Amino acid sequence: MRLSAVLPLCALLTLTQQRPCFTSGSPHLGFQAESPERCTCDVVSSEKAFPHQKLAALQKDASGCNSNVTPGQAFEMESLLLGLERRLPQLEKDVGMLEKENDGELFGALSLHVIENELFEIEQLMDKLNATSLADQELAEQATQQLQDLRSDMQDLETFDTMQVVKRQQANQRLKRDLDQCRSEILPPPKPTQLPKAPCPHGQFRNISGPMVYTAGEYPGSYKFGAWGRDPKPEPGKENWHWMVILTASNVFSHYVRQYSSLSSLIVGVSTPGNVQIHPTNPTTNTIQGPNVVMYGGALYYNCYNKDAVCRFNLTTKVVTSQPLPKGTRYNSKGNFCRLDECYPYTDMDLATDESGVWVIYTTNQDFGNLVLSKVELGQQPTIGQTWHTSVYKQSATNTFVVCGVLYATRYVDEKTEEIFYSFDTVTGKENFNVGIFINKMSPNIQSLNYSPVDQMLHAYSDSKMVSYKVLFQ
Template sequence: MRALQTEALQEDVLMLEKEDDGQLYAVFSLYVIENELVEITQLINRLNSTTLGYQRLTANTTKQLKDLRAEMQQLETYDTLQVVKRQQDNKQLKRELDQCRNRLYPITQPTPPQGNCPHGEFRNITGVRMHTEGEYPGSYMYGAWGRDPKPEAGKENWYWLVMLTSSNIYANYVRRYSSLSALIVGVSTPGNVEIHTSNPTTNTVQGPNAVLYGEALYYNCYNQDSVCRFNLTTKAVTTLQLPKDTRYNSKGNFCHLDECYPYTDLDLATDESGVWVIYTSKHDFGNLVLSKVEEGEPLTLGQTWRTSVYKQGVTNTFMACGVLYATRYVNKDVEEIFYKFDTTTEVERFDISVFINKMSPNIHSLNYSPVDQMLHAYCDSHMVSYKVLFS
């Protein structure tokens, strides 16, 4: 715009130079030029004022941005060093208080109906409470151990152990210990209770996922898609045929990205309400299936639930208060309880995010004991236990 006015002024001056009106209009023309010069001067002044304003605005904005960035960095440092630290300290303190409360004030509850937990809602587990390799350190990589939730009188403090002594797949006896101390030092007063003298053979143990309940061992029968129940008193074996298309003989294993755990097709579990079996089938496209095992003669399969979690994406399962929990491998030091299925509400969740600190990379069996709310893990010949914390 300033260029146009300057150009117009030049044209007016040229026109004035050419005028020959006997000085009749010369004065008027000069007034016109003077007015144009005033307008140009005013325009230049406004332009300069605007430019200076923008410069000041830019400078102020830049300074404000720098100040804001410095404040944000200060707040971030404060949050990292103070707020987050305080949250972590509070969580740690709460966990320690929960552990102290559970250790000092154990409460013995009556056996509840399925899905009705007397302890409250599952919240977390502690760090390792007990760790031992028992009598045979490093000898038997696969196995299971724990307590009988329904023991005979006088055997309330006994523990049991099943080690896969043939090819890391098969076992033909269960070993008993009269106390936890006896298990740790490796003194088995009752010794072995044999299912059969041969290993393996019909109705002996196949795979690591066995449990003891009511003085009877429940496990995957050798070379069958069936649950076996071995009565430790009478030595009788009862079998329970699972539904057609149930995967067995290492075709429906627990797995993680690096490997699968062989012959983990059937996982037996105990909780406050009894015995459960977790498995999968071709009909269910490899997803976990959960069934209640009903006591009595003959052994029968009770209610069944189907889940949407893929079995080969799971490393282990356990039951607590009628709720199925599943774990997955995070790394060699950590396992995550990531999933649960409530048999009462039939609601499943994939966001549990409870972590298990491991003593060895692989957890080959995981059993919950409702007697003392402990979680017993068998990991590469290590026997490890954790306390389950409820709200």
């Protein structure tokens, strides 16, 4: 402290060397002249020091509580309950079918095998549900105790608010709430705003369940690449039918599709009517190339053999029609889906279905390898309709699918997890690179992935196994 500033104040108190002089009030300021040329000032506060370390510890505990209790845990419980909700009616239906068949021979044995598998899956779900319930109960008890401790500590910290800033803020909030309530009682309620119609009748895509169906089908371990699912617009009498396409030649080509009258028939491998051939030889013109195929309206849509085109095979008339994609489209394994250390061969084109019909996802030289999405206009002769260009590189994704006009892309995380990381809304044109929905895989790779709007299921063909997941909407 400069002598010129201190000396007039201390002179009033008859400053002497080695004798402190104090002013009244709190905190106390003591001025002491150590020498004729130097004066020191001591500050003595009557208030307690604020416990900054305690506040930091409380903030850390609150953050830990938030990270421990997450929405994902609620989704896990919801997924398990959805699994039971789907399986129990199916079990009842299959038991009724067994009672009708009951011939003691082939059909009865098949139905018993299906029921045995369903009971085993239900038992697994019940075990997971019990374990999840116990874990959630223990977590709830810990969180309750932690919140009580946090509340007590926060009340202690409020004693340091000597100027009552926090109390005034709380009082202002109560007054504002009472004022709003008073206004709502006096003024007539405003008319509800007419919100625009949601593009998806189910709501917003929030998450997916754990595996609901897991089967090796009739060719366990034999064909690594393929696809399966349901027809979103089936022919009359085929509402419960499922279809499957397996790549029988070099894990690249196929020339037939198999159909099953029910999910149970697919699990035990009883196909009706067996192979529906596109062409007697394989591969040849207009047969299937790559695993990303779909069925819609009794027709199979796929990448034509050795062409940058979409083929449509009518299963009733056995007629194949095709539509070329834009010039510069990459095909013949030049624009594949990829994971960290390898690519999935001949996945240049991915066909997808949703509530509105059929889509094709591909890439072109003009787009420098980024994903391109086009609507396939339906009819005996398919045509390419409106097209959208995205900014996500195709080889950074492992698969794509479409839900309610929104394109989603996945990427490989590890052998047990796939992440839905990207979305593109065709209505708004908005992209999201941080979707953050995870798929629990039953095998390391997912060769094809397709959404079924009939039952809101996501069908995956994973290293020769067929797996399905329930799509959870808000």
